[in-house]
Amino acid sequence: MSGLIHFPLQDVCPYTGAKGVEPIDLPSTGTLWSWTTVNASPPGYHGAVPYSLGIVEMNVDPGVLRVVGRIENSISPESSISLESPIPLEQGMDMTVGAANVALADDRDPSESEGPDGADPARRRNPPVGLTWAFFPRRVHRGNP
């Protein structure tokens, strides 16, 4: 067994091809390794823009694991956690793992909704959403634990 850590879980070790991969719990915190902001919707994406993507580095045994995910850092309709104000992102800053809603394609049949010309206010209020893991900057008060 390579002992190396991979994400997400898969049946076969990507490094050695060995079977018998064991699931482990990843840390719920890490540090920001890289990030950028996406200003235009990529194909197949139905959420709000701009949004941020980043890579968070987690300490694992052995070494480090660098995980890609959304960076949720401001009040947005997609964010399941709202912060009072965006925190300036910095290389190496502390991050917490959480979850965020993402908009899905609204392919429901409009004829199934109530009311004239299919305009159902509840429908507009409740577009279909999915859930993804995401990283949130931590407000750390250094020297004041």
Place this chain on the structure above:
Amino acid sequence: MTAHAMGAKALREAMDNAGVGRGDFQAAFCATAYGGVASGHRVLGALGLTGVPIIDVEAGCASGGAALSLAAAAIRSEQYDTVLVVGIEKMAKGMIRSSFFPTWMEQAGLSAGPAYFAMRAQRLLREQGLSSEDLAELVVKNRAAGVHNPDAMFRKEVSASQVLDSKTVCDPLTLFMLCAPNEGAAALVLRRSDLADQDSPQILSARLRSHLPGSVLDESTPLAGIDDSDIEGPTSLAAADAFTEAGVGVDDLDVVECQDTDAARELLVWTELGLCAPGEQSRILADGEFGIDGRLAVNPSGGLLSKGEPLGASALGQVIELYRQLRGQAGTRQHEAARLGLAHTIGRGANASVTILSN
């Protein structure tokens, strides 16, 4: 014009140039990522040339390099003496949609190609002591060369400030630092040495490699990686194979066509191919060392930043540029002493191709 019609046009031109007609070849390879089922059959069918084995090859941005590696191997093994290699593509505008990504990744916003390019660019700047100005100067270099290429999409010079002031796509990459998806075709006729025109350049090696796991910013776009400082990227792997097979070294090269999907990609490739040491790029750009008239001409065609990127065709387009450079047919972008050339592509998969030609 459809991608297949462009392919037929390019192939007809290549065959006329080589003096090869119906009955003179035994197989055809067609490189494309988006052309659809049996694209090669549609290209050859348009010219009334079907009947031989026709094989479509897909390897992302390296599709053309992959097709060439198969074609070269078939000639070398004496399975065939003459084969056709054609690359075609017609891309939608804007960010590339790739069936490589599962739907959930698209929905989560994790399929944004330029975001990964941007994070790789940030890492390059951070680890090799480069700046956004260096990225801009790279674009200036390639666009200056593109002015001399009648086949290029963009034929106007740009200044560093124009590059830096163009719209930010994903920080630090601006619009002018990214190549444009577009359409095009390229075709080659590959022949056994004793049948080929004696002035024609020779393929010394055409190699393809995929990625080793572990690097989070690799073109395989994994969701996680580990400390990758000891993991060789596919470009270095393919280059090592090609240099060994060709029996030449990096210092022997006169002209290089390499992947400049974005400005940072080319600056990184310089170090991956061994053209320079990490951190030397600023000085090289300032000295014009890799310009058309420099010690080593890198992307004298103008690169993808000038030509745009038709995926299936682009790697073959690079080889055609080397062919012209080595034959002294490159017009006002001719590098004076072009005797040995290298073409490199890296892209989705990950796939990297390296082709070495000599005259």
